[in-house]
Amino acid sequence: MKFTLRRPVRTEAPVSTRVFDLLCLAIAVVVALHASHLPIWLTIVLALLLGWRRWRRLEQPGRAPAYVKLPLLGLLAVAIVTSYGSLFGREAGAALAVGLLVLKLLESESSRDARVIVAFTCFTLMTALLFDQSLVITFVVALGLLPAMAALRALEPARLPVSFKGEFRPVLVTLGLSLPLTLFAFVVVPRLSSPLWGAPQSSQARSGLSDDLAPGDFSNLLNDDRPAMRVSFEDRPPPNSSRYFRAYVMWGYDGRRWSHAATRRRTVDMEARNVIRYQVSLEPSGQSVLPALDMPLSAPSIGRLAGDREMQAFRPINDSTTYAMQAALVYRLEPNLDDRWRRAALQLPQGFNPRTLALGRTWRQKHGDDVNAIVREALTMFHNGVFRYTLSPAPLGHDAMDDFLFSTREGFCEHYASAFTVLMRAAGIPTRIVTGYQGGYWNDLGNYLLVRQSDAHAWSEVWIAGRGWVRIDPTAAVRPDRVDLGASAVADSQSQWFGSAWLRDARNHWDVVNRWWNQGVVGFSALRQRGLLSPLGIRDADAEKLGLLLAIGCVVFATLGLLWALWRQRETDPLRAAMMRLEHKLAGVDLVRRHSEGPQHYLTRAARALPHQRDKLEGLMRSYLDLRYAHDEPPPELLRAFRQAVREFRPRRVVK
Amino acid sequence: MQEAFARMQRWAEGRLPALTRYRRGESLPILLHRRRIYIVPSAFGAGFAFLLMVMLVGALNYVNNAALLLTCLLGATSLSSMLVAFRALNGLRMESVQAGHAVAGEPIDVHLHFVSSGRPHQGIQIDMQGAQDAVALRPNENAQITLPLATLERGWQELPRIKVWTTWPFGLFRAWSWLYPQERVLVWPRPEIFGPPPNMPSDNEEIRQQWRRGDDLSALRDYRPGDPIRHIAWKVSARHHSLLVKEFEQPEGKQDWTLDWRTLEHLDNETRIARLARWLGEAETMGRHSSLWLPEEDIPAGRGRSHYERCMNALARLP
Numbered sequence: 001m002k003f004t005l006r007r008p009v010r011t012e013a014p015v016s017t018r019v020f021d022l023l024c025l026a027i028a029v030v031v032a033l034h035a036s037h038l039p040i041w042l043t044i045v046l047a048l049l050l051g052w053r054r055w056r057r058l059e060q061p062g063r064a065p066a067y068v069k070l071p072l073l074g075l076l077a078v079a080i081v082t083s084y085g086s087l088f089g090r091e092a093g094a095a096l097a098v099g100l101l102v103l104k105l106l107e108s109e110s111s112r113d114a115r116v117i118v119a120f121t122c123f124t125l126m127t128a129l130l131f132d133q134s135l136v137i138t139f140v141v142a143l144g145l146l147p148a149m150a151a152l153r154a155l156e157p158a159r160l161p162v163s164f165k166g167e168f169r170p171v172l173v174t175l176g177l178s179l180p181l182t183l184f185a186f187v188v189v190p191r192l193s194s195p196l197w198g199a200p201q202s203s204q205a206r207s208g209l210s211d212d213l214a215p216g217d218f219s220n221l222l223n224d225d226r227p228a229m230r231v232s233f234e235d236r237p238p239p240n241s242s243r244y245f246r247a248y249v250m251w252g253y254d255g256r257r258w259s260h261a262a263t264r265r266r267t268v269d270m271e272a273r274n275v276i277r278y279q280v281s282l283e284p285s286g287q288s289v290l291p292a293l294d295m296p297l298s299a300p301s302i303g304r305l306a307g308d309r310e311m312q313a314f315r316p317i318n319d320s321t322t323y324a325m326q327a328a329l330v331y332r333l334e335p336n337l338d339d340r341w342r343r344a345a346l347q348l349p350q351g352f353n354p355r356t357l358a359l360g361r362t363w364r365q366k367h368g369d370d371v372n373a374i375v376r377e378a379l380t381m382f383h384n385g386v387f388r389y390t391l392s393p394a395p396l397g398h399d400a401m402d403d404f405l406f407s408t409r410e411g412f413c414e415h416y417a418s419a420f421t422v423l424m425r426a427a428g429i430p431t432r433i434v435t436g437y438q439g440g441y442w443n444d445l446g447n448y449l450l451v452r453q454s455d456a457h458a459w460s461e462v463w464i465a466g467r468g469w470v471r472i473d474p475t476a477a478v479r480p481d482r483v484d485l486g487a488s489a490v491a492d493s494q495s496q497w498f499g500s501a502w503l504r505d506a507r508n509h510w511d512v513v514n515r516w517w518n519q520g521v522v523g524f525s526a527l528r529q530r531g532l533l534s535p536l537g538i539r540d541a542d543a544e545k546l547g548l549l550l551a552i553g554c555v556v557f558a559t560l561g562l563l564w565a566l567w568r569q570r571e572t573d574p575l576r577a578a579m580m581r582l583e584h585k586l587a588g589v590d591l592v593r594r595h596s597e598g599p600q601h602y603l604t605r606a607a608r609a610l611p612h613q614r615d616k617l618e619g620l621m622r623s624y625l626d627l628r629y630a631h632d633e634p635p636p637e638l639l640r641a642f643r644q645a646v647r648e649f650r651p652r653r654v655v656k
Numbered sequence: 657m658q659e660a661f662a663r664m665q666r667w668a669e670g671r672l673p674a675l676t677r678y679r680r681g682e683s684l685p686i687l688l689h690r691r692r693i694y695i696v697p698s699a700f701g702a703g704f705a706f707l708l709m710v711m712l713v714g715a716l717n718y719v720n721n722a723a724l725l726l727t728c729l730l731g732a733t734s735l736s737s738m739l740v741a742f743r744a745l746n747g748l749r750m751e752s753v754q755a756g757h758a759v760a761g762e763p764i765d766v767h768l769h770f771v772s773s774g775r776p777h778q779g780i781q782i783d784m785q786g787a788q789d790a791v792a793l794r795p796n797e798n799a800q801i802t803l804p805l806a807t808l809e810r811g812w813q814e815l816p817r818i819k820v821w822t823t824w825p826f827g828l829f830r831a832w833s834w835l836y837p838q839e840r841v842l843v844w845p846r847p848e849i850f851g852p853p854p855n856m857p858s859d860n861e862e863i864r865q866q867w868r869r870g871d872d873l874s875a876l877r878d879y880r881p882g883d884p885i886r887h888i889a890w891k892v893s894a895r896h897h898s899l900l901v902k903e904f905e906q907p908e909g910k911q912d913w914t915l916d917w918r919t920l921e922h923l924d925n926e927t928r929i930a931r932l933a934r935w936l937g938e939a940e941t942m943g944r945h946s947s948l949w950l951p952e953e954d955i956p957a958g959r960g961r962s963h964y965e966r967c968m969n970a971l972a973r974l975p
Contacts, residue, residue, distance in 0.1 A: 115827060119707050120721060122730060126711050126723045133722035149733070152826040156779035158790035174740065174825070179731035185728040192716045321718065372836050526723050558735070563744065565739045566690060595685060 012110035016059055017112055022151035024169065026121045029144035033137065034098045035127040037091055038082050046102045064106040094127045104555055107163050111155045121148045135517040180389070181557045188533075188550045188563050189507055190543035191526040207506065208288065208434055209247045209282045209456055214257035218414045224453035227283055228437060229291060232448040234277040238293075240439055242329055244459070244471065245291040247416055247436040248618055249308040255352035255399065258418065258433050260437050267305050270468075272297060272328030282320040288313040290503045291451075293327035293470065300325055300436035310332065320518040322578065323479050329622075333468040337430060345430030345463060353401040353422060358425020370462050374427050375472060378420055382477040385409065389479040405542055413475040417458040418472040434471070446512035575634050578643045581618065588653045599624055610651060620645055660716070681838035685771075686750045688820065692833045693745050695738055701828035704734065707833050726898050741831040744780065744824040747773030751798070753815060755805075755841035756967065759933075763804035764841055765912070767813065770799050779824035785816045810845035810972045814838075844968045847934035852937050854913050875903040880945070882958040912957050913946040929971050936971075940964045950974065 027050055035043045049072075053064070076099040077087065084092035103118050125141045125148075128469050130572055150167040151157075174554035209221070229245075237243075248256040271367040278293060290303050290311035299305040300323035313321075337345070347599050348357065367373040396403040403424050404415050417433050424431035438457035440449040459473040475499040529546075540544060583593050593602045605612045627634040676741040680901035686697050698704065713768045715723035756765035768782065781790045807813060821832035876889055879899035879935045913937050920928045932948065939946040939959075948968070953970045955958035955963075 119700075119704055123707060123711065126715070126726050127722055129723040130718060135721060138722045138725065141722075142729065145726075145730070145733075149826060153824075153829075155827060156822075156824050158774055159793040160792045160794060168826070174736055175729065175733055177731060178736045181732035182725065182728045182733065185732060186721075186725050189712070189724065191715070191719070195717045195718060195719070196713065196730060429711060520727060522721050525719075532894045554735075561736065561739045565743050595683065631921070 002325055003584040005169050012112065015108040015111050015114050017058070018164070018167070019111075019154045020054070020108075021164070022059060022147045022154055023105060023108070023117050023121075024050060024113060026118070026147040026151060027105060027145060028100060029140070029147065030128070030286050031122045032123055033140060033144065034131075037131050037457075038061070038098065040093050042083075042099070046099065050105065059130060061109070061110050069103065069106055069181065069347060070153070076103065085174060090130060097124045097127060106140055114151060114155055118148045118152050133522050135514055138451070138521075142175075149174070173585075181554070182351040184557065185550065186524075187529065188546055188553060190546040191529060192549075193526070209285075209287075209291075209437075211248050211260040211287075211289070212257050213259075213414055213418070213458060214434055215432060218412065218456060218458065222412065222454050226453050227511060227514070228285075228449055228453045228455065229280050229282045229451050230448050230511075230518075231281075231293075231451065232279050234279075237442060238276065238329060239450060242294070243439055243449070243455075244294040244434075244473075245437040246294050246296070246310065246434055247289045247291045248434070249310055250435065251347070252345065252434040253349060253353060253418075253422070255349040258421075259558040267307055268309065268333060270295065270297075270309065270328075271335070273331070274329040275326055276329065277324070277326050277650075279324045280321065281320065281523065282317055283518070284319055286320075288316050290317075290323065292325055294436075295328050295331045295333060297326040297328055317366065320522045322523050331468075334463070335466065335468045337463050342430050342463075346425050346428065348422065348425050353399045355399070356401040356405055356419070356422050357426040359405070360423045360428075363423075364427040368404060370635075371429055371462065374424070374429060374460060379421050379472075379474060379477040382416060384418075384473055387478050388458065389413075389475070393443060413458045416478060417460050420472065421460045422538075424460070424462060427521065432461050432469075434458065434459055434461055438473075441508055443508055443512060446515055450508065450511050450515075463547070492646060574639060574643070575624075578639075578646045579624060582646045585646075585649060585651055589653050591651070599628070606651075609654075613649075615650065616649060620649065621654050661764055675790060684750060684752055684837050684839065685836050686837060688745045688833050690742075693742055693831055694833070695741060695743065695829050695831045697828045697896065698823055698827060701734070701830075704828055708734070709716050734826070737826045738829045740825050741822060741829045743775065744777055744822045745820065745831050747771070748776065748777050748780065748793075748820070750818075750820075750835055750837065753839040755835055757844060758807060759844045759846045760807050760810045761805065761846055763808050763811075763813075765802050766805045768801045768818070768839060770801065772797050772799075773954070778826055779822045781821050781823075783819040783821065805841065807843045810842045810843050812973075813843050814840050815909045831944075842969060842972050844972045845926075845929045845933045847937050848930040849934075851931050851934060854915060855919070867898045877898045877903055880957060882945075882963050911944075914957075915939075915946055916949040917951060918949065925974070929974060933968065933971055936964060936967050 023144045025572055028047070028546060031046050031050065036044075045330065056064075074335060074512075076096070078097050078101065080087060082090055085128040086092055087096055101117070101124055102112070104117055104120065114210050122145070125144045128141055131456075134165070139656050146168050149171045154167060209475060231245075248260045250260045251261040273296065275297065276293075278290070282290065284499065288303070290300065290312045290313050292309075296305065296311060299311060302323055304317075304320065306312045311325075335371065363374045363377050365379065386409055389412060391412055392409045393415065393618050394408045396408065401419050404411055405419055421431045421433050435456070435458045437451045439455050439457045440451035442448075455474075457475070459471060459475065461469040463469050533549075538549070579599065583602075586593075589610070591609055597605075600621060603617055603624070607617040607621070610617065621643070623645070627638055627642060677956070707784070707874060711723070711727040711730075715721075715727050751769040751771045753769070754767040758764035766784070770780070770791065770793060772795060774795050776794055777941055778792040779790065780792065780800055781788060782803065784803045785805060789803055790799050791799045793799045797953060805813075805816070815837055818835040818836060818837070820834055821830060822884070823830050858885065877900065879888065879893075879901050881902050887901050889900045889902045913935065915932055919930065920931060923931070936946060936948070940946075940961075943959065944965050945957045945959045946963075947956040948967045948970065951974075953968055955970060958966075
């Protein structure tokens with residue numbers, strides 16, 4: 001008895017260089033797409049491996065030997081475990097998939113291997129979208145499909161010769177023709193009401209407002225040009241100076257950082273006028289705060305109203321989210337402040353900023369209970385003093401506010417708001433800090449307000465008896481244009497690198513497209529799906545109805561496709577068309593023209609079979625032969641007469 | 657179980673003759689159209705569908721709409737590729753069939769002529785009894801495919817059913833159609849391997865030697881079909897009523913072989929045919945003139961490939 005350890009080797013022909021090149025291209029796109037989250041050395045190694053494999057196959061076709069493959073496989077697993085801690089999870093899994101894809105190419109020679117690679121490529125392309133589903137990335141992923149599908153096409157035997165570039169056009173056409181069905185399926189596919197298994201938690205920290213305010217926090221934000229949210233208003237947008245979007249209200253101060261505390265508070269009372277309605281589409285922030293225009297009236301469906309009228313979403317915002325809101329531009333917030341919260345709004349740490357506290361107390365003595373006068377005094381100081389607005393201020397020491405007010409005198413919103421609040425508290429006025437966004441760019445093209453991370457802002461709220469909390473923006477005293485024109489106007493004077501107006505315009509136009517993508521595609525939810533289908537008479541579309549709709553739609557598209565597939569060019573020769581019509585009529589009485597039968601023979605046979613129509617048929621035959629063979633071009637009037645005669649001809653079966 | 661399967665098969669044959677290989681014979685040309693083209697997903701197509709399901713569930717679970725869009729795009733593209741597969745076959749026409757020559761037991765070359773419609777047809781594969789080839793046609797172009805067909809015995813042999821199929825464009829679907837052209841090919845008889853030479857009265861070695869020593873030009877004789885034109889004595893012929901041919905030493909050395917069915921009466925039919933076939937082959941290789949008498953056909957003496965083919969065809973057609 002004989003045993004063999006080796007698998008029977010199937011002799012399958014190796015794939016052509018063209019197929020292999022297309023596969024390499026597809027895998028290169030995959031590696032490039034994943035480069036943003038793979039460790040840089042892994043990206044480089046995979047790219048080198050890909051290049052080496054292609055070069056080597058040109059020199060000497062064949063599978064890479066096992067003593068190359070197996071150690072590489074082990075190395076990959078070890079590398080991923082050491083850098084991610086495990087082989088599973090989103091990041092590690094994606095890295096493993098990309099690595100395996102490249103390693104699979106090492107041993108790919110047959111067309112079966114090539115098909116496996118294409119299928120796996122499609123999968124890894126999809127995993128790239130789990131990290132970033134922006135418009136650009138999605139577009140690049142779709143482009144990655146081109147070489148993959150072209151490789152499948154190139155695998156087929158007996159093709160017409162085509163250049164490398166020519167491989168992509170037919171695939172592009174097929175993808176383009178499939179777009180209507182794609183969009184239909186995308187809209188109609190039933191969404192899951194709850195995930196089947198745990199959705200991945202992003203471990204990447206997202207930048208954005210944080211729930212405390214420490215020195216230097218904002219300078220990262222103010223240089224971050226990414227969109228934070230987009231706001232569209234039902235009526236006219238409020239003026240720039242009223243566009244304050246509140247995120248966090250901060251009470252506590254420890255001499256260094258302001259902290260957002262007390263969410264135990266019940267929602268405070270408010271009287272409101274001048275209500276405006278608007279809709280926010282928020283970029284993923286990884287936090288649950290929902291910035292809301294000063295002052296929000298009620299909570300949107302995805303969140304709740306916390307104390308101090310902050311908006312808290314029920315879940316962290318990990319995907320682009322849209323919500324509708326109402327805000328009052330004129331309001332009276334918490335006209336009666338109880339003692340406990342009054343104390344909290346006056347709290348100052350011991351042993352910090354003696355000069356600042358002294359200054360505040362001086363003002364108190366000078367103006368007594370006249371809160372307005374004290375506020376005015378502070379703002380005048382900021383305005384008339386030698387304070388400078390800059391995004392790169394000098395560092396501050398232990399007594400930060402003292403240093404800022406009396407020596408460096410330069411800074412941005414966080415410094416001004418902090419100093420102002422400390423001064424007010426020293427003067428015995430309840431004050432707190434609010435962070436959020438201010439301003440934004442009004443996009444005429446898309447009719448919405450674009451708020452970037454760089455529009456992040458901090459300001460103060462002062463409690464005045466009878467008026468409640470009143471917003472005071474000390475930064476405006478230093479740089480009024482910061483509030484009137486927005487952060488970018490101020491930043492322009494300092495950083496020119498993204499300067500030109502043209503570039504800014506282009507970026508803002510591009511943002512319209514991004515907004516459309518975020519709202520229409522990324523933010524498309526079961527709710528929106530229902531909203532989209534209800535005008536079509538489909539109320540509360542459940543999975544069953546949607547499935548049915550999907551099936552019906554597929555049938556409709558398949559029918560359209562079949563019509564296209566069956567569509568044949570009509571006969572362009574009118575004489576031939578008329579003759580075919582005659583043949584069709586005669587076929588109705590069992591006189592079918594044989595393949596090898598000429599017109600004369602056929603019509604003579606027909607005349608014999610239909611004796612009482614003999615004259616007519618012979619006449620038709622003669623005029624056909626005349627039209628066909630006596631002239632180069634059939635004369636139009638004779639042709640017309642022939643077609644007329646064919647139209648009027650009715651074959652009648654002989655009654656026996 | 658087997659009975660049920662047989663019943664199902666009978667039903668399928670009755671209902672869908674084009675689907676099964678039991679299609680009735682049909683005359684050429686054969687046009688492939690929607691009534692006779694069938695499509696099923698290939699194994700790779702089924703695997704790809706499974707992958708798409710996995711991707712769909714993943715995209716829905718993570719509420720990742722971009723991934724869902726990509727999955728939908730791949731799914732829709734796969735479905736469109738089914739139509740493309742159908743179009744690859746639709747409109748294709750098998751115009752004619754020709755056959756080469758082969759003796760029984762050796763494969764015979766069958767040439768199939770395909771004509772395309774106004775579209776290109778790519779990745780068309782043709783199977784005929786295990787033999788397989790692929791072809792691509794430009795719009796309004798012809799292509800000829802040559803496939804070997806195994807033969808068993810001399811005489812007319814029916815063409816088997818031919819399968820025209822494709823997995824164009826992505827290998828996800830397989831479209832096919834069975835063709836059963838009512839055509840037949842003629843298979844020549846297989847010559848016997850060893851046997852006596854034909855018994856000719858004056859064919860002996862001495863005479864041949866004698867003749868070979870003679871002049872270059874030894875005689876003139878009447879023209880017979882198959883004689884090379886450059887051997888015709890034009891000047892002499894002009895003075896006569898018929899064409900005369902110059903006889904040279906070499907062909908002169910071999911006498912005409914008069915092969916006759918009747919001289920082999922003591923043998924059975926197939927052995928006679930095999931012996932005649934061998935003699936014809938020997939005459940052909942030696943360049944000898946030969947004539948053949950058969951019960952239904954009398955082929956005058958001749959030489960060359962066309963003469964040989966005519967004689968072999970006549971032998972092959974014998975009852």
